[in-house]
Amino acid sequence: MLTDDHRVYPARAILASGDCKRESGFEHSKLIQTVMNGINAQRVKTKIRVVSLASDGEARRGSAFASLTFKYKLSPESPIHALLSPLIFMDFHVGDDDITCDKDWKHIFKRFRNLLLRPRGVVVIGFRIKPHIIRDHLRSAEVSAEHINSLMNPKDQQDVKLAFDMLKDIWTLPRESSHKSPGFQQAREALWTMGKLLFHLVYPFLCIDLSLSEQLEHLSAAAHLALALYSEAGKDFIPSELFIDIMIMIKNVYFCVAKCKIDNPEGSFWIILLGTDRLEELFGILRTMVGNDANLDFLQLVSRITGTTEVSNILAKYPQWDRAPRRLKLPALTRDTKELPDSSDHIKPGSWRGNVQVKFVSLQTSWRRGRHLSQKECSFITPILDSLEGIGADIFSPKGVLLINTPLQVDDIDESLDTFLLDLENPSAGSSESQSSQESRLEVENAVLDAAFEDTYANDQHFRQPFERKVMIEGMELAKSRALAQYSKYRKQVGSTDRLKRVQGIDRYSQNSATKVHDNPLLDPAVCLDAPVLLISDPIATLLCCDNRAWLCIGEVNGFTVDGKDAEFIPHEILREKTVTISYQLIGLKPATLDDDPSSLSDWRSCKTNEHSFTVPGQLVQPVNPTISTQIAHSTFYLFDSRMLVALAASLLEYLGTMDLKTIPKLSVFCGFPYREASGKFYPFQFFINVNLKL
DSSP states (O other): OOSSOTTTTOOOOOOOOOOOOOOOHHHHHHHHHHHHHEEEEEEHOOOOOOEEEEOOOOOOHHHHHHHHSEEOOTTSSTTTTTTTTTOOOOOOOGGGGGEEEEHHHHHHHHHHHHHHHTTEEEEEEEEEEEEEHHHHHHHHHTHHHHHHHHOOOOTTTTTTHHHHHHHHHHHSSSSSSSSOOOHHHHHHHHHHHHHHHHHHHHHHHHHHTTTTTHHHHHHHHHHHHHHHHHHHHHHGGOOOHHHHHHHHHHHHHHHHHHHHHOOTTTTTOOOSSSSSSSHHHHHHHHHHHHHSSSSSSSSHHHHHHHHHHHHHHHHOOOOGGGGOGGOOOOOOOTTTTOOOOOGGGOGGGGOOOOOOBBGGGOHHHHHHHHHHHHHHHHHHHHHHHHHHHTTTTTTTBBTOOOOOOOOTTTOOOOOTTHHHHHSSSSSSSTEEEEEEHHHHHHHHHHHHHHHHHHHHTTTTTTTTOOOOOOEETTTTEEEHHHHHHHHTTTTTOOOOSHHHHTHHHHHHHOOGGGOOOOOOGGGTTTSSSSSOOOOTTTTEEEEEETTTEEEEEEEEEEEEETTEOOEEEEEEEGTTTTEEEEEEEEEEEOOOOTTTTOOOOOOOOEEEOOEEEEEGGGGEEEOOOOEEESSTTTTTTEEEEHHHHHHHHHHHHHHHOOOHHTOOOOOBBTTTBBBOOSOOOOOOOTTGGOOOOOO
């Protein structure tokens, strides 16, 4: 219920239906439509109008909602048409009674964090942001290693507060950096741009000082920025499903405010009541009623669901008693993005301090101000949005084709979804062996403990072990509960939802290589203190295959692994080890001018080109240390000499055998590669490595 009445807005379950997870979206929509028909049949008595259908992002339910809420375009006779029609880029598909669908905003936050943890990263303004890049920049901002490891922990992908902490750390990164590396500066600009999108997406739901007009402006800025970035990079920016869900959420806010202005002109509207948060809180109460078993069965659900409604009513009446589920708690923010004390972190309509009366809101003004705000902060999106406006694009049709229910490309996979994450749980490879070893270990430990207990206390029937409530830590006496909380603050992991696996201590999610911290002694900073090492954003030389020939290319490191685990650096001496892999992004080269290098010592300079990233064995990589030019204000780039480039090509070939050549990545010829002279001819960097790669 979209009201500030604490006796009304808590969730109330009206239907519980078990299924086998095999029904289609169309079949699911018929069940939802039946419920809708029942609610609308009592509309005269209840005075309730259903304005939106909310989901957490589950694909089958999303398909059902799309069939119910994307039936036809908003009619000009609709009362809300005049309020919404001036909004450029807005989509006007609705269902019966102008109903729209919605996506839960907290799930959007979680999915963004999960997305940033995926190994292939996201592409922003032509730069691929990988987990290694995020680690490196947080480290440069003097964020503690423990905090970074907590943020990048893939074992806790359902914690909303953890997601908020990561998104906030990204948007608070300063735009300027003292680091002179062109790669580092380009990465910081991409992260700063991504941070702006995250800020405008999160801030309106958490800053309790914002008015409704300001909330709408931030959401409009997020919509325009996301539209521009997606139209440029497509699925490489964010998966299409996540892009669609973000736009569904923003569109629904505007439509719901418009309906409120018509139905209740003197009323107020709280966007925090949208989504499935009330239902998630009800489930949190339900789990506490069931006990410590996270997997309640259907019988437990239906037998206790009525009691959860009564508990919700009590907690709504006495919010000071409410202890929301930890994973759903988000801090309230002030205008300067400072978190309020823990006692104030229950974001409810009663705690909102901004003016949310709809009569003071102009949807057209807020939408336009949001676009201007995004263009002011990120000026590069202005020509992109102007071009999209010229072709009649909208938030669901950035390329002229409606994305809703459109078949996605094979590699357009949304790794941020819960369904995808659960598929990664305990991979099949080696699972039976690890499970049997776990069982054997537990049996041995239990037998040893039983034997020790019997030997010690067999003859003492009245033995009682005294326990102290406090412990000494670094000279300070702390309660055990507080000591354990401090110890486990950055050591969170989520057990499997399978009961037997949870007892065995098996994690719920597998851990990808980009988030594992390496413990190899050869990668200890103390050991490699004086040795040359390869770092994130360092330039390298390697080979690419174009037209069955190997060409020299220059790239910047955006990730590396040793034995499948992440490392902060790679010593040069182990680059040729078979366990070392390097990920890099291609750098463009073009002839240098006197303005670029007044000394005329270099005849090539680095430049931006189309985004292409590759992962290769370490033996295909040669570290380089080119000169960094700062001749042009607010722009740094590398300078190269042709003789050095030819020498690099020759040195790479010297160590490669026939089998090594098969590992060279392939790339189709395009305007940025192979590198060209000013005349447009390919520069013969392949002269020394002109071997037939047609295998």
